[in-house]
Amino acid sequence: EAGVVQSPRYKIIEKKQPVAFWCNPISGHNTLYWYRQNLGQGPELLIRYENEEAVDDSQLPKDRFSAERLKGVDSTLKIQPAELGDSAVYLCASSFLTGERKAFFGQGTRLTVV
Amino acid sequence: QQQVKQSPQSLIVQKGGIPIINCAYENTAFDYFPWYQQFPGKGPALLIAIRPDVSEKKEGRFTISFNKSAKQFSLHIMDSQPGDSATYFCAAGRGNQFYFGTGTSLTVIP
Structure with missing residues (x-):
C-alpha cells in the first residue's frame, strides 16, 4: 500500500516568490494534516482537514499561507510571498477520522528561502 | 505555549543500554x-x-510507561541497537488534534 506522497522533496526559492506543496494521503484516510518542522524541533500543526473541511487552521499564517483539499483527497499548501523564516520542512500526514487515529507522515518537502 | 514538554534533548547510550x-x-x-x-x-x-x-504498553523492544496522575509518560527502548539512532518525538492529543514534543536525538554507540 502506498504511503503519504509529497512533492516536491526539495525546493529552493528566492524570498517574495510563491511556492506550492502537494500531498496525496493514504487511500481512505479522511483526515489530512499539514505540519511545519523547523530544524531541531517537533512538527507544528498548520492546518487539519476532515474530508474537504478545514477544521483547525488556527496556526496557519493566513496572510501568506493558503491550503485547499478539493474532493477530500489530495491537498495543496501554498505560500505567497515566501519569507526567509519560512525555510523549514513541510510535512503532510493522514489518518482515519474515527477509530484508529494513527497518523502516517510523508517524507516532507524541505523548503529553503534565500 | 508548549503543550508537551520532552526531555532530554539528546541522549547517548551504549549498545544494549x-x-x-x-x-x-x-x-x-x-x-x-x-x-x-x-x-x-x-x-x-x-x-x-x-x-x-x-x-x-509494550511492542517489541519499545515500552511506554504512563502516569496519569503525574501527567507524564515515557518511552523505554530495551536492548538498544545502533539502528535505533534517530530522533524520537512524543505527542499528546485528543481526537485528531495532536501536539508534539521538541524531540530527543538518540545515539546508540556500537
Missing part, C-alpha cells in the same frame, strides 16, 4: 499519546501509542 525519554503534558483532556521515530530526511513514523486507561 536502555534509553529513557520523558514527556509531560498539562491538558487532562488528552486521551492519546503516541511516540514517533524520525530518521534524517524522512518523515516521522509511528512507533507505539498508549491511551490513558493503561499504565504500560
Whole structure:
C-alpha cells in the first residue's frame, strides 16, 4: 500500500516568490494534516482537514499561507510571498477520522528561502 | 505555549543500554499519546501509542510507561541497537488534534 506522497522533496526559492506543496494521503484516510518542522524541533500543526473541511487552521499564517483539499483527497499548501523564516520542512500526514487515529507522515518537502 | 514538554534533548547510550525519554503534558483532556521515530530526511513514523486507561504498553523492544496522575509518560527502548539512532518525538492529543514534543536525538554507540 502506498504511503503519504509529497512533492516536491526539495525546493529552493528566492524570498517574495510563491511556492506550492502537494500531498496525496493514504487511500481512505479522511483526515489530512499539514505540519511545519523547523530544524531541531517537533512538527507544528498548520492546518487539519476532515474530508474537504478545514477544521483547525488556527496556526496557519493566513496572510501568506493558503491550503485547499478539493474532493477530500489530495491537498495543496501554498505560500505567497515566501519569507526567509519560512525555510523549514513541510510535512503532510493522514489518518482515519474515527477509530484508529494513527497518523502516517510523508517524507516532507524541505523548503529553503534565500 | 508548549503543550508537551520532552526531555532530554539528546541522549547517548551504549549498545544494549536502555534509553529513557520523558514527556509531560498539562491538558487532562488528552486521551492519546503516541511516540514517533524520525530518521534524517524522512518523515516521522509511528512507533507505539498508549491511551490513558493503561499504565504500560509494550511492542517489541519499545515500552511506554504512563502516569496519569503525574501527567507524564515515557518511552523505554530495551536492548538498544545502533539502528535505533534517530530522533524520537512524543505527542499528546485528543481526537485528531495532536501536539508534539521538541524531540530527543538518540545515539546508540556500537
